[in-house]
Amino acid sequence: MYGIRIHPAKDREGTKLNLAVAHTGILVFQGHTKINAFNWSKVRKLSFKRKRFLIKLRPDLNQSTYQDTLEFLMASRDCCKVFWKICVEYHAFFRLFEEPKPKPKPVLFSRGSSFRFSGRTQKQVLDYVRDSEFKKIPFERKHSKIQSNTGLSPQPSERRSEVPKQSPGSTAADQLDSPMKSLRPVKEPGMEPADEAGGTQQRPSPSSRRSPHEGSATSSPRLSENSVNSQAGLVAKKQILSPGLSPDARQPSPLTSPLLNDAGCVRTDDEDEVRRKRFPTDKAYFIAKELLTTERTYLKDLEVVIVSFQNAVGKDEATPDSLRNIIFSNFDPLYKFHAGFLKEVEQRLALWEGRSNAHIKGDYQRIGDVMLKNMQGLKQLTPQLQKHSEVLMELEKACRSSRKLEAMCRDFELQKVCYLPLNIFFLRPLHRLMHYKQILERLCKHYPPTHVDFRDSRAALAEISEMAGQLHGTMIKMENFQKLLELKKDLIGIDNLVIPGREFIRLGCLSKLSGKGLQQRMFFLFNDVLLYTSRGMTASNQFKVHGQLPLYGMTIQESEDEWGVPHSFSLFGQRQTVVVAASCAAEMEKWVDDIKMAIELAEKCNGPSSDLLATSSPENKSPEDSALDQESEDDLSASRTSLERQAPSRGNTTVHVCWHRNTSVSMIDFSIAMENQLSGNLLRKFKNSNGWQKLWVVFTNFSLFFYKSYQDDYPLASLPLLGYSVTIPSESENIHKDYVFKLHFKSHVYYFRSESEYTFERWMEVIRSATTSVSRTRILSRKDSHPY
Incomplete structure (x- = not known):
């Protein structure tokens, strides 16, 4: 929002919005969230009639439906005219090559406003500065290295390798005390803004090893979405991303997600090198770490039901007591159990990494004993897990009988903390059983039979396999039931969609x-x-x-x-x-x-x-x-409002993603996406940036959700993956880093960097599950093994 002045407005339906004008075009906000953007190249004419501000668009051949005019209602004619004048000035300065010449005044009658932009355009200013005889001082950008006495510190510090960029004439002290500075370069008129992310300049290592695993997904679809982008800023000991613009500003799309703000620091190569030397490299350690990261995400998902939804239900008198009791009598014991389990896993990983009791860490480089103990404890909660089907059915029954409760659930889904359809959170405990089974299968496959942890891991696998086998049929039925409920919200003009047997x-x-x-x-x-x-x-x-x-x-x-x-x-x-x-x-x-x-x-x-x-x-x-x-x-x-381009209520569902990217998904794809969840820290890099940004990333429901850290209650941004391809960067892209995979869709390109070969392979595996559909043979085999 820095440098943007908002102007209150309403759409044709009376929804409160905020309009703003920037160098790229006209922006539409709802609250502080940008929901649409109209690039200057798309705008044919700007006008106002009394309190109505009108935007006339050029035809878009890539869209099947085309609307000529968008209309916004402002507080008064004066407010409307002021905003129109600002738009004229911005458009003339950033888009025109020279100052517009004044039109001759009519002799008898005048029509319309006589306001015109006066002054030099951005291109004229740049040309003047370039052609002038101002003395240009040559300089070479260098890195400063902080020397420290290693004898004073018992352990290597991760912060020492984080060296900020310095401009000529500044000192290290000045950099640490200075506020955030924008690193936005001057752009030529009419050019699209490029993705930028600040970071310390990195020198590619010629000896860096690249992973041999490659692959790509299905064909690329038609339309693009507003991707997760950011501009860079410099802050003390941290480099933080500020809001930015879509790399494809000429094609605004309804798939707008909140932009990353203060999303994390940019890390240097030296820091990664120090970190890799400190932590274990055994594959079993990274399997155990996957258990830790996914358990953190799972506990946050339980909190959506046990904390956020419970608070919403507690304030609503329309909620039946039977619904309250059945939900929280089943989820309270699960939440308490998994909170204790997470604490045990965190303690074991701390011992494994040597961050405490380093002299006895050899006895704790295993996870099978912790898994066996807790899988036996989880088995005692099987009655609660078997009642999850009753929870969904009871909630649907209560929503059918109470419009007020249905509206409350719909409003709850609009909250940031509910980043998925509400009913999916009620199925999380059933999906988690499959995750435990997959983790233990990988662990047993990795261990030789003589390993000290093999016996406990195999026993834990037997326990969880028995539970998953008992509940798998229920899980498939509930997945279908949940999907029908979700589609019911997306469709109008149909009754009785959710019926037995469908x-x-x-x-x-x-x-x-x-x-x-x-x-x-x-x-x-x-x-x-x-x-x-x-x-x-x-x-x-x-x-x-x-x-x-x-x-x-x-x-x-x-x-x-x-x-x-x-x-x-x-x-x-x-x-x-x-x-x-x-x-x-x-x-x-x-x-x-x-x-x-x-x-x-x-x-x-x-x-x-x-x-x-x-x-x-x-x-x-x-x-x-x-x-x-x-x-x-x-x-x-008729005119179409901005909310019809970007519906904040249900604009990023799988149905809408398939619509905009001209693709399809099956029920088996949904089931596999639920079973192939993953979370953890990744370093992200844009195509046109140098720095790597550390983010907590969660993959679920065909999307990547980006957090600043795992402790955040809701994601800052999301990236739907349907239609994307996942590959390995080529040599010509000059990445020169280990364990990097590339996501690309049309002109959108993102690079992600993992910490080990195991995590790299896992991220590639789960992302391919979202970008590659399965065959009919797997659908039939799944239905035969678990009939409805």
Whole structure:
């Protein structure tokens, strides 16, 4: 927010917003969160009429729906005119190459404001400074090294290697006492801002070893999102990131997430080198450390239910006592148990690393005994874990009977601490059993049978495998139930979506062939029906159901040759035929396989019931009437508010990510994403920056969530990974660091650096699980082994 003056405004629905103007364009804030940005290159005209401020946009060929004008209501005509003048000045200074010439005054009548920008533009100022004869003082940037007496310190300090940058003429004392300084360079007019992150200049090591593991994910989709970016600043003993701009400012997207603010310090190579020498290098240590980091995240997720949600429910009189009792009688014992377990793991890792009782650390370089003790204790809580299905059902029943409680839950999901759909937090204890099992399997695979920790680890694995086997069927049912509840919130125009026997299979984006050509639609495949929708013009950005295709009696046929549309196929229903096209051959294959499987399931069930959808849905309309209604939203020409571009309520759900990136995910993808969670410290670097920023990163639900530290209650930013590719940086990118992987999507590129080969392989494994879909064979094997 530094250097930005906000101007209060409202959208057409009366939502309070703040408008601001910057060198890149016009920004829209809700509170202190930027929810949209309109780059100067996208703006065709700015005007105002009384209290209404109007932004007219240029056509965007990359978007299927285009709105010409956005309208904001300000407090008065004077406020509106003042903001319009500021926009004119900013646009002229940063975008024009020369001062605009005044227009000749009309002889008789004048129309509009006579206000014009006067003065030199940014380009003229830069040209003047470059061509002038001012004396340019040459200098060479160097590093200062702090000498210290190592004999006075019993242990090496991690802070000694953190050397701040110094400008000519400044001293080390001046740097430590100076406030945060912006490192924003001067940009040429009309150029896009680049991602920047400050940091000490690093010299690449020619002998640095690179990891041999490489891989990439699926094809790249169509649209981009506002990525997690930041500008750099310099602070005493820390380098902290301040808010910045999207690297793709020309394509603002609804996937805006909060920008990183004070997200962590930038670390140097020497500090990493000292740290690596201090800590163990055994693979078992890093497996135990993964247990520690993921347990910290799991305990924070339990606090969302046991602390935050409990406080919200306690203030709401509409919550039934039965719901309060069943939730907190099950979660209180779990929270207390895992808090004690986390403390034991932290103490064991401290001994393992030698930070305390270093003379006896050899007896504590293991984790199997701690796991065995606590897995036996967790087994005593099996009755609480078995009741988690009752918790979700009781909450859904209470929300159906009380609109007030439903609104309270919806408002709670808007809080920063609830960074995932609320129902996912209720399934966390069941997912955690799978995490324990995976960690112990890796530990037993690593240990030889003669290792001192092998026996305890194998016994702990047997305990947790028995528990996971008993509860796995319940977990699959609850995952499907939770997904249906989540989709119910994303869809409008449909009733009775959550009914016994209905199973979600796949959701994603397909292009539907109509009289107007190919129209982007969102499809939802269940075991009895296929729904197609479009994103509604509502503040919540819900998807409006346009039609349903019962799967009973449906046939499917590839139709590329018939219609001349790549990757297209036809769906022949009993009452309607629909032609759709996928974005690529891989997407088409996934949809065709899943639809054929769903048709087989529908045939076995002898068709769906007659009351699956609402009576107000297009189910009962004729095909001609349905076709007219299906495309009606494309003819809308009214102004669209900023909230319709960026819905703060549910703008970053998986459904919306699939819509903007033109991809799809299946239920098995969701299940694997829940089982493949990971958290820990990573160093992050942008494409155009030199410094590495330390962040606490959590991977879950197809996204990376960024924290300043593991103690934070909510993430500062998030990065949805659907559509991204994960690879190893090439030699030409000049990274020259160990254990670095690269995430890229179109022009967005991020580098992440882990601390060891084991953690590097784990991050690559879990991220690939989010960017690569599984085959139908795994879906069938999963359903056969754990039937509903």
